[in-house]
Amino acid sequence: MIKRLFVPTRLDEIPIGTRVIAYGLLGLWTLVVLFPLYWMAITSFKLPIDVANGPAYVPFVDFKPSLDAWHYIFVDLGPDTYRPYMNSLVIATLSTVAAVFLGSMAAYALARIEYKPPVAAVGLAVLMLALVVAAVGWGGVDLRIAVAVCGALFFLLLRPIVRRARRHLANDDIIFWMISQRILPPVVTVIPIYLTFKSAGLLDTRTALIITYATANLPIVVWLMFDFFASVPKEIEESAQIDGATRFAILFGIVVPLVAPGIVATGLLVLILSWNEYLFALFLSTANAQTLPLLVAAQNATRGPQWWNMSVLILIMILPVMLLTLTLQRFIVKGILVGAVKG
């Protein structure tokens, strides 16, 4: 995928001095990248005394590796480690599946079907949202009732308004609206989300985090998948349409297999983002739905100086991501480049 376009072809075209400096700098950054990871890896095999005695760099030479910390995290703490681990796995996987599924459908539709939402209808929706907030906030109305009433009102008023509508938005506007959600700092939305889940009794559950992560990642999925879908030639679908296939059959039977690499790229990116997410988890979960980053951050407060135990915890948190990154890098890089280079 990455082609070398403007480099001189032969190695010896580069002066020896330049080569030495280049290797020196690249080697230096290699050290910067690897050394912290290496340090954490060896620290997880240290005993408290090995840490307290000052830096020890090489296992077997400077200190005798021990599995004490690993034993402590996996056996002594047992369930306290596994529960967050399972939470993280389930939440990251399910939210990714949901985001990729819903986001891909939306992206496909936006790439193929022309939407013309009237400006007036959008205004109506915003008005209803404000009405819900006002009714709940100032009027003291129950949230569910307010949503139901305003929803009904919206659909009642929708038809007459749409019929008279003159100005329309286009697909580009919808995509821009979705991607602009990324500018929203999550902390702006998290307190109302917290209150919503609290009133729904879903606080500190996996469901709450799955819904939140799926929503937070939807814009990325739509943004990336739109490009992948747009690159599929329309003719393939048109012939299937003439044969009488439904839109769903066309999407899932014909187009999805064609963009499978794109789906993998998007899915991996979103999976890792969900796995690493911290802020929403911080607000929305405490014990039951605690995720790994939260566990690590919480342990940090109580076990700050217990480097050996913390290293084990962090290693088991970052190892899966690092393995995914190293083995499937091609896909992840593709996802990042498509998103960034398009601008």
Place this chain on the structure above:
Amino acid sequence: MQSSSRVSSSAASRRGSRRSVAANWLDRQAPYVFVLPAVLLILGFSIFPLVTSAYLSLMRFALGEGGYELKFVGMRNYVRLFSGSQQFHFVGVFRPPGVISIAVMAAAALAIGWWLVRYLRGGQRSVIGGIGRLIAAASLLAVVWLAANTTGDGGALGSLMVTLFYVVFGVALQFLLGLGLAYLCTLPLKGGRFFRILFFLPLMVTPVGIAYMFRMMADTAVGPLAPLWAWLGLGQIAWAADPWLARIVVVIGDTWQWVPFMFLVLLAALEGTSRDQIEAAQLDGASSWRIFRDVIWPSIAPVAASAVLIRLIEAFKVVDLPNVLTNGGPGIATESMTLHAFIEWRTLNLGSASAVAYMLFFVSTIACVSFFQLVVRRARGRQS
């Protein structure tokens, strides 16, 4: 649902379709079925909370009997951040103006004024463009004013300026390092692929893990660099107790994570540069620096600007690193705005937390939109 499928059954039989009635109905609704779930999710968990947050930021939250009550207090939560009890926390502690801060302010005002005048005299002015530039100029001036009056002896930065410090210095550092590494990787050296895979790695590592990792790395007593600090005579230095050192450690951790992003995107851009132009310039005997400035830079500028924009958007949200690496301390010295909002929330000041969050929203939107309009647009325009 049932009544609609009965209606469509007649339509289906008229068409003589072999498909089931429900499938037929569903197919005609496909445009909505495809898009509505995504739109509703975003409306429900992004737009609705955004509106509610604005409402909450005008409220005072108090725990009452059997629940909580909200009391309307108008803009008081915001006023508190700028001139009330939370002033030290948000905008910082002011020190008495000195010669330097006045000189800096005057220079900044002159530069920004000149920039505005030049725009107004130029050919392409418009009302919206003018208003946008006015907002950008005023914000920039306010930031310079804050920087000039809250840094130095007797002053202290608030979460607003700390966040901007992370954003501006972090992103600049990441951009420069990423560009340098990307440039090195375009040289035909052996092992190029190895470096590419390796340099990408930190981007995907969990930020909370990075924060703790750098907490270990930066320990001056038993950390890996302890002999170096001792040799330099800095063994006793407590970076965690010094505001600026603590902030710099946070920026270093952030940079470790995000250089890969810049590296990756800029590498792709560099490799998309036309080889013919470079060879032509080489034949003309141009120096490497001139080739970079006149051929390579114009060609990568659009992508570089987009990459910086994406990074800017994400950088404003920073919270995990300062929270885990330094716990926001010493005092509040490393608190980002997100962390500030979280701390307000934890003490049940929902209104104040929402106000801080909204300020972050305003600041990051002004910064990102200005950057897009003034830099990204221009960079793209130059290419075409």
